[in-house]
Each structure stands twice: as C-alpha cells, then as structure tokens.
Amino acid sequence: MPLATIDDVVDSADASQTSRGQTSSDAKPRLLLIDGHSVAYRAFYALPVDNFATATGQHTNAVFGFTSMLINVLRDEQPTHLAVAFDVSRQTFRSEEFPDYKAQREKSPDEFRGQVALIKEVLDALGIVHVELEGYEADDIIATLATSASKGSAPMDVFICTGDRDAMQLVTDHVTVLYPRKGVSDLARMTPEAVEEKYLVPPARYPELAALVGETSDNLPGVPKVGPKTAAKWIDQYDGLDGILAHADSIKGVAGNNLRENIEQVRTNRRLNALVRDLDLPVTLADLERRDWDREATHELFDALEFRVLRDRLIEALPNEDEEPQGGFQIDGTTLETGQVADWLTENATADATVGLTVAGTWGRGTGDATSLALATAAGAAAWIDLTDLSPEDDAALAEWFADETRAKALHDGKGPLHALRARGWDPRGLTCDTQLAAYILRPDQRTYDLADLTMRHLKRELRLNNAGATDTTQDALFADDAELEQEREDAMIRARAIIDLALALQDELTDREQLGLLTDVELPLQRTLATMEETGIAIDTDKLDELRSGFDDKVQAAQQAAYEVLGEEINLGSPKQLQRVLFEKLEMPKTRRTKSGYTTDAAALQHLYATTEHPFLAHLLAHRDSIRLRQTVDGLLDAVSDDGRIHTTFEQTIAATGRLSSTDPNLQNIPIRTAEGRRIREAFVVGDGFESLMTADYSQIEMRIMAHMSEDDGLIDAFNSGFDFHTTMASHVFGVEPDAVDGEQRARIKAMNYGLAYGLSAYGLSQQLGIEVSEAKALMEGYFERFGGVRDYLHGIVEQARRTQFTATILGRRRYLPDLTSSNRQRREMAERMALNAPIQGSAADIIKIAMLEVEKALAEAGLTSRTMLQVHDELVLEVAPGEREQLEQIVRDRMGHAMELAVALDVSVGVGRSWHDAAH
Numbered sequence: 001m002p003l004a005t006i007d008d009v010v011d012s013a014d015a016s017q018t019s020r021g022q023t024s025s026d027a028k029p030r031l032l033l034i035d036g037h038s039v040a041y042r043a044f045y046a047l048p049v050d051n052f053a054t055a056t057g058q059h060t061n062a063v064f065g066f067t068s069m070l071i072n073v074l075r076d077e078q079p080t081h082l083a084v085a086f087d088v089s090r091q092t093f094r095s096e097e098f099p100d101y102k103a104q105r106e107k108s109p110d111e112f113r114g115q116v117a118l119i120k121e122v123l124d125a126l127g128i129v130h131v132e133l134e135g136y137e138a139d140d141i142i143a144t145l146a147t148s149a150s151k152g153s154a155p156m157d158v159f160i161c162t163g164d165r166d167a168m169q170l171v172t173d174h175v176t177v178l179y180p181r182k183g184v185s186d187l188a189r190m191t192p193e194a195v196e197e198k199y200l201v202p203p204a205r206y207p208e209l210a211a212l213v214g215e216t217s218d219n220l221p222g223v224p225k226v227g228p229k230t231a232a233k234w235i236d237q238y239d240g241l242d243g244i245l246a247h248a249d250s251i252k253g254v255a256g257n258n259l260r261e262n263i264e265q266v267r268t269n270r271r272l273n274a275l276v277r278d279l280d281l282p283v284t285l286a287d288l289e290r291r292d293w294d295r296e297a298t299h300e301l302f303d304a305l306e307f308r309v310l311r312d313r314l315i316e317a318l319p320n321e322d323e324e325p326q327g328g329f330q331i332d333g334t335t336l337e338t339g340q341v342a343d344w345l346t347e348n349a350t351a352d353a354t355v356g357l358t359v360a361g362t363w364g365r366g367t368g369d370a371t372s373l374a375l376a377t378a379a380g381a382a383a384w385i386d387l388t389d390l391s392p393e394d395d396a397a398l399a400e401w402f403a404d405e406t407r408a409k410a411l412h413d414g415k416g417p418l419h420a421l422r423a424r425g426w427d428p429r430g431l432t433c434d435t436q437l438a439a440y441i442l443r444p445d446q447r448t449y450d451l452a453d454l455t456m457r458h459l460k461r462e463l464r465l466n467n468a469g470a471t472d473t474t475q476d477a478l479f480a481d482d483a484e485l486e487q488e489r490e491d492a493m494i495r496a497r498a499i500i501d502l503a504l505a506l507q508d509e510l511t512d513r514e515q516l517g518l519l520t521d522v523e524l525p526l527q528r529t530l531a532t533m534e535e536t537g538i539a540i541d542t543d544k545l546d547e548l549r550s551g552f553d554d555k556v557q558a559a560q561q562a563a564y565e566v567l568g569e570e571i572n573l574g575s576p577k578q579l580q581r582v583l584f585e586k587l588e589m590p591k592t593r594r595t596k597s598g599y600t601t602d603a604a605a606l607q608h609l610y611a612t613t614e615h616p617f618l619a620h621l622l623a624h625r626d627s628i629r630l631r632q633t634v635d636g637l638l639d640a641v642s643d644d645g646r647i648h649t650t651f652e653q654t655i656a657a658t659g660r661l662s663s664t665d666p667n668l669q670n671i672p673i674r675t676a677e678g679r680r681i682r683e684a685f686v687v688g689d690g691f692e693s694l695m696t697a698d699y700s701q702i703e704m705r706i707m708a709h710m711s712e713d714d715g716l717i718d719a720f721n722s723g724f725d726f727h728t729t730m731a732s733h734v735f736g737v738e739p740d741a742v743d744g745e746q747r748a749r750i751k752a753m754n755y756g757l758a759y760g761l762s763a764y765g766l767s768q769q770l771g772i773e774v775s776e777a778k779a780l781m782e783g784y785f786e787r788f789g790g791v792r793d794y795l796h797g798i799v800e801q802a803r804r805t806q807f808t809a810t811i812l813g814r815r816r817y818l819p820d821l822t823s824s825n826r827q828r829r830e831m832a833e834r835m836a837l838n839a840p841i842q843g844s845a846a847d848i849i850k851i852a853m854l855e856v857e858k859a860l861a862e863a864g865l866t867s868r869t870m871l872q873v874h875d876e877l878v879l880e881v882a883p884g885e886r887e888q889l890e891q892i893v894r895d896r897m898g899h900a901m902e903l904a905v906a907l908d909v910s911v912g913v914g915r916s917w918h919d920a921a922h
Contacts, residue, residue, distance in 0.1 A: 713790025
C-alpha cells in the first residue's frame with residue numbers, strides 16, 4: 001500500500017490538533033515510531049520477572065515496562081501519529097544471505113513468551129497501530145515510515161524509540177532516536193549532533209562504522225583490531241567506506257592487513273545493516289493518526305494484567321479529551337444547617353427512594369469516627385451534613401433514619417464507614433447495596449474497585465471531582481479555605497449520587513446473571529457480621545509474645561552462628577549475591593533457576609537444594625530464615641495490639657476471586673500452624689476478661705465433601721458414609737487392600753491426591769509433593785480415577801463447560817471468569833484450567849463458611865447468648881465463650897455449621913475448647 005503524501009498528513013494533523021485544543025497555526029505533525037520487540041526485551045530484563053505476574057501465573061514484567069515507557073513517551077512527546085513495529089520471526093532476507101545473522105541469540109526465556117501478544121492487546125485497547133511484515137525486521141518498517149514522513153516540503157518531526165543502534169542511520173534534523181540508556185525509563189535523545197559526538201561520525205556514516213567495527217547484537221563480526229576510533233578516522237580520511245575499500249591496499253599496519261583479509265565480511269556487514277526504506281506496508285501515514293483509547297477495553301485488560309498503578313498513570317497522563325461523559329452526575333445539593341436534617345430526610349429519603357451515602361472520617365482496627373455525611377437520591381436531591389456540629393434533634397433524626405430498615409441505603413466499600421457511624425451511636429440498617437461488593441461479585445478477578453472506574457465501566461459516565469486527590473479528614477478541614485470546603489462538599493454529594501446510580505445499575509446486572517442473592521443474602525449481611533467481629537477483636541497475652549520474640553531472636557542468632565561455623569566464614573545470610581557465591585562457587589551446589597542477577601536463592605529453591613544435598617549449611621540457613629519469619633510475625637502482632645489489649649484485624653471480602661475472606665492489618669489467617677514452633681504463636685491469643693475460654697470449630701475435609709457432592713461419585717460418597725477414616729478408606733479402594741492393611745505411606749499418598757485434585761494438582765505437582773517420579777505420580781492418578789470415575793468425569797466436565805461459558809460457578813452460583821481457557825498461550829491456558837478445577841470447590845467452601853457465620857450469629861442472638869465470634873480463618877471459626885454457655889454454644893455451632901448447606905454427604909464439624917487458640921486446637 002503506498003504511503004500517503006506528507007501534505008495529506010499535515011492536513012489531517014491540523015484537524016486532529018485543533019480538536020485536542022491546539023490551534024492549527026501551532027500544529028505540526030509529530031510521528032512516534034516504537035520498535036516493539038526491542039523495547040519489550042529491554043523492559044523484560046529491566047524489571048524482575050518474579051515481581052510481575054498475575055494471579056493466573058502470567059508473567060507481565062515486559063508488558064508493564066513497555067506500557068510504562070509508552071505512557072511516558074506519549075505524555076512527553078505528544079505525537080499526532082504513532083505506530084509500533086514488530087519482528088515476525090528471525091527468518092528474514094538478512095538471515096537468508098548470512099545464516100549466522102543474529103544466530104548467537106538465545107531462545108526467548110519462557111517467562112517472556114506470551115508477553116508480546118499481551119503488548120499487542122494493550123496497543124489495541126489504546127488505539128495504537130502495530131505493524132509487522134514477513135521477511136523484514138521492525139527496523140525496516142520504522143525506516144520506511146520515518147523516511148516517508150521526514151521528506152517533502154513539510155516534513156514531520158519523527159521520534160524513534162528503539163534500543164537497536166542500526167536506527168542511528170535514520171537520524172536527521174527531522175528524525176530523533178530515543179535510545180534507552182537504562183532499562184526503558186531513561187531515554188537519550190540522539191540528534192545528529194548527539195550521534196556524531198558519541199560515534200565520531202555523522203548519522204549517515206554510522207552503518208559504515210558499524211560495518212568495520214561489527215555488531216555483536218547482530219552477530220556481525222568486525223575487522224580485528226579496528227575499533228570505533230580507528231574506523232571513524234578512516235571514514236574521515238577516505239571519505240567513507242567506499243573510499244576505505246578503494247584504498248585498502250595502502251592502509252598500513254596490522255589493522256590494514258586485517259581489513260584486507262576481511263573485506264568481504266565488511267561488504268556483507270554493510271549490506272545487512274542498511275535499513276530498507278521503501279517497503280510496501282499495509283498502512284499509510286494517515287492511518288497512524290493518534291486516536292483516543294478505548295476505556296472499557298483498557299479497564300478490562302488492565303484488570304486482567306493487574307495494572308492498577310499504570311491505569312491511574314494512564315488516566316492522568318492521557319485523558320480522553322474528545323470523550324464527553326454521558327450526562328455526568330447532576331445534583332441539586334445543599335449544605336444542611338442545624339435543624340434542617342429531619343425535614344430533608346422526610347422529604348427526600350422516603351421508603352421508596354434509595355439514598356446513596358458518602359461518609360467522611362477515619363476508621364480502622366475495629367473503630368472509627370465520622371466527620372461528615374453526604375446523601376443523594378436518584379432524583380438528584382443531595383445534602384451535605386457536618387456531623388461535628390449536630391443538634392440533638394438532628395442527631396435523633398439521623399439515628400432514626402439509619403435504624404429504619406425500610407429506608408433503603410447504598411454505600412461504596414461500606415464496612416469502614418459502618419465502624420465510624422457505629423462509633424457515633426448509630427446502627428445503619430436497610431443497606432440494599434454496597435457497590436464495591438456488587439462489582440466484586442460481577443467481576444471477582446479485578447484487583448481494585450475504585451468508584452470512578454466502576455462508574456465509567458458500568459454507567460459510561462465519568463466521575464469528575466473538583467478535589468479528587470483530597471483526603472476527608474478533620475485536620476485537612478482546619479486549614480482549608482471556604483472555596484476548598486465548598487468543593488469538598490460538592491464532591492462528596494456527587495460521589496453519593498454516583499453511588500446510588502451505580503447501585504441501581506449493578507443490581508440490574510446481578511439480577512440478569514441470577515446473582516443478586518449473593519449480594520443481598522450473603523455478602524451484605526456478612527459485612528455487618530465482619531464489622532462486629534472487627535470491633536470485638538481477640539485478646540492478646542503480650543508477655544507471651546515478648547517471650548516468644550526473645551526465643552525466636554535467640555534461634556536466629558544460633559542458626560546464624562552455626563551456619564558460619566559450617567561455612568568457615570561470616571556472610572550476610574540475607575544477601576542473595578553472597579549466598580550465590582557460597583552456594584554455587586564455594587560449596588559447588590547444583591545450580592537453581594537462572595535469574596537476571598544469577599541463580600535464585602528463594603525459599604522453594606533452597607528447600608529443594610536441601611532435599612537433594614542435605615548439606616548442613618542449608619539446614620542452618622533454612623532454620624535462620626524460619627526463625628526470622630517467626631520473629632517478624634511476632635513483631636507485627638505486638639505492633640497491632642490496641643489500647644484494650646486486643647488485636648482488631650480487618651476482614652476483606654473483595655480480595656480473593658474464589659470468594660474466600662482475607663485478613664489484613666494484621667493478617668491473622670497467616671499465623672503459622674504447620675510447625676510446632678509456629679503453632680506456639682497461637683498460645684498468645686487468649687480468652688479475654690469476662691469470658692471463660694476460647695472455642696474453635698472447623699470443617700473436616702470440606703473440600704472433599706464438596707467434591708463428593710458435585711461429582712456425585714458413589715465411591716467417594718460411600719467412603720464418607722463408611723464411618724472409617726476417610727483417607728484410609730480411599731487408599732484401600734485405590735490399592736485394593738482392606739482398610740486395616742493400609743500403611744502410612746499409602747494413606748499419605750492418597751491424602752495428597754484427595755486434596756490435590758480439589759486444587760487442580762497435576763501429575764508433576766503430585767510428584768514434587770510426594771517426592772516420586774512423574775511417571776509414578778501419573779500412574780497413581782490413573783489408578784485413582786479408575787476407581788473413582790465420577791471424580792474424573794466431573795473434573796473433565798467442569799473444565800470443558802467452563803471453556804464454553806468462560807466461567808465456573810459454585811453451589812450458590814458465585815462465578816469465576818476464566819477467559820484464558822481459550823488462550824493460545826499454553827502457560828496461561830493450563831493455569832486457567834487449574835483454576836477451573838479449583839474455583840467451584842474452594843468457592844463453595846467459602847460460601848459455606850460465610851453462611852455458617854451468619855447462621856451462628858443469628859442463633860446466638862435468638863438464644864440471648866453473650867458468647868461471640870471473633871475470627872474466621874478459612875474453614876475455622878474462633879469464638880469467645882461466656883461463663884456457663886459452653887455446652888449451648890457448642891450445640892449451636894455444631895448444628896448451624898453442620899447444616900449451613902445440605903450436601904450429598906454430611907458436613908462434619910470439629911470443636912475444641914481452651915484458654916488460648918493453641919489450647920483450643922482439636
């Protein structure tokens with residue numbers, strides 16, 4: 001396809017720039033060209049691969065680095081036209097002429113594969129043209145576009161972002177190369193002057209210099225003993241490469257002899273490094289005109305890639321100026337004065353009008369304080385209330401309205417505000433929607449649920465606030481002027497209006513997907529339960545924690561000294577570089593996985609090394625790490641103890657895509673349990689004043705019970721109903737022996753199989769877990785499936801069904817969307833398949849424990865007991881037992897947990913009681 005004339009491009013740019021707010025007199029077309037593979041590779045090696053991966057296991061460091069660079073260069077250069085060029089393969093006309101061309105380059109790392117395809121998805125979402133052409137390199141595409149754009153009577157300014165030095169030959173007064181100096185964040189502007197200063201020749205002569213010196217990145221050998229200075233001197237002396245070759249016989253010395261011996265290689269180098277400037281491309285310059293990015297596609301892709309920070313930077317740096325919000329959020333707002341609250345609520349917050357709420361204040365660790373409140377209705381009426389200056393009548397009016405379950409209310413991320421309002425003596429009822437929870441049910445794989453993102457996605461309306469970066473705190477208000485205060489009040493009311501409009505839209509979407517019950521019957525009631533648990537907290541024996549910390553610190557020092565003695569020298573055991581030296585050089589241990597900085601020394605690698613070598617240094621190193629981890633856990637707990645002597649964790653409902661709850665600040669779901677030393681930390685979680693003991697209750701083998709229910713496998717169901725130990729019974733079926741003949745190893749293998757299948761375990765994973773060959777693990781799985789065909793059919797069927805529908809569902813209908821099930825990338829597809837196996841079972845387990853929590857709380861209230869639930873840790877509840885209530889509490893817990901959901905096999909509940917969490921284990 002012939003390229004457009006430059007005059008056509010200038011006319012197009014005039015119109016484009018005028019629409020973006022620039023006058024046509026100031027407009028000059030600016031073309032940005034990016035070498036996609038070059039920048040992607042640099043980004044891959046600039047960012048640590050282990051730090052950038054999605055929940056599906058897709059590595060994203062190259063995508064992140066490339067996108068970050070792209071945002072920066074678009075912001076800084078403000079191009080009117082742009083394109084990204086990619087290589088198709090290593091087979092080009094250059095490799096046909098010179099088979100060794102780039103032959104030294106290693107195969108792309110496994111972690112890099114698939115990332116170029118993701119970069120192209122990013123470009124598509126951002127409306128950026130990307131070009132490739134069979135038989136040619138990205139450099140040739142860039143050379144063709146740059147040459148066409150920079151010639152004529154009105155040349156464009158062209159900027160080429162590449163890490164390939166061959167592009168230096170394209171530099172002119174109108175063409176600048178942006179060359180990465182470090183990673184992809186620091187770009188050198190290579191103008192004609194900069195090229196000549198660095199390489200000692202003008203840009204047009206650069207390929208002649210490279211032909212003489214050679215180019216290691218392209219595997220083009222140069223003339224021995226001829227460096228850049230010698231080559232540049234010859235080029236100047238003989239007026240270029242042709243002159244040098246014409247006078248080769250007269251050039252003296254070793255360099256001259258080497259030149260004469262390598263003349264044909266020099267000529268080959270020059271042919272190969274000459275960029276093609278007249279390709280017939282499938283795009284014209286006019287096709288490269290800058291376009292606005294697709295917000296919906298970008299949000300979805302950045303969610304999948306977990307690029308929250310990059311999305312925020314994109315929105316800030318590259319606003320879609322041509323995109324008008326559809327209506328925005330209109331309010332008829334007012335600041336209510338003292339005595340006006342009751343009248344406004346009576347007139348606007350009626351039983352048939354849901355009200356959106358925005359609460360300003362602070363909250364955390366089970367408490368909070370609200371300083372102001374904004375209300376809005378779908379009809380547009382809005383009000384702002386200063387909660388620090390309420391009259392008794394206003395306070396009573398709000399208390400009555402909050403307590404009225406018939407007056408519908410909607411919040412966004414409402415548990416924190418719930419704490420703040422409760423601290424003021426109000427107990428909000430009638431919450432019909434939390435927009436964060438509703439959005440989570442609809443899209444559980446999102447990493448964040450920002451209100452502005454949700455309004456754009458679900459309402460196609462932009463939430464534009466006057467003071468978007470401000471924080472709503474009393475301290476800020478003290479220093480704000482009247483105009484700033486007015487803006488903050490208006491912003492709060494606009495957010496309240498956005499919440500109510502969004503709530504209505506999300507409820508409709510949930511209804512369409514038959515998921516509204518998950519919001520109204522599970523997540524919203526659970527939010528109140530979790531808030532109560534956070535307010536309750538759990539008592540801590542700080543003396544015990546201090547004792548444990550001292551003991552772990554002693555173990556750290558002892559392990560460190562023992563490691564030094566084995567090694568014969570002192571090193572920093574926390575330094576990967578020093579560990580690499582002693583492990584792989586001094587001790588000559590087998591190499592672990594290769595990383596950019598050498599060989600990994602992460603925990604999994606060291607555990608594998610120790611299992612292989614049983615070297616005493618590794619034993620002490622692992623003990624050192626374990627003790628440090630335990631000491632850090634104790635330090636975190638000590639820091640989290642509140643003035644009341646209790647720890648008040650925060651439970652998160654929107655973190656895990658499977659529906660499981662998370663705990664943070666501190667994470668009490670991560671208290672060690674697998675080792676005796678770790679379990680000692682639970683001794684510090686104790687019964688509080690006024691209560692007699694702690695009670696723990698958890699489900700036994702809940703994943704396998706759900707598997708039995710969902711697979712309808714008769715053998716699995718019979719194993720549970722037999723009355724014998726479940727894993728022993730399963731092992732007897734698989735190995736064909738009587739239950740009393742099953743040995744410990746057989747039971748352990750089947751136990752690993754049982755739980756592994758519920759989590760999508762592969763034959764390789766099972767072999768690693770059991771320390772056996774993959775072939776043996778595969779045979780074990782085949783024997784298992786031969787006996788339990790219903791399990792095999794269920795696991796196969798759930799993946800195939802999910803591949804058709806793109807999602808899995810729990811017993812309650814909670815969905816997990818897995819678009820990667822149809823991905824052409826094997827790694828992503830296999831990870832999605834494992835998730836498809838795991839999500840229905842783990843998600844159903846999460847649903848069951850949530851229902852159990854609600855049922856237990858309801859039963860406690862009905863019975864008038866003062867015992868209370870304090871913690872939820874996966875399948876376990878921790879309760880505080882009031883004096884004289886133990887037997888009744890245990891009966892309630894067993895009954896309500898055991899009947900939270902009726903399955904094909906009974907839910908079995910184990911209960912333990914003791915002074916501490918550790919003592920209450922069972």
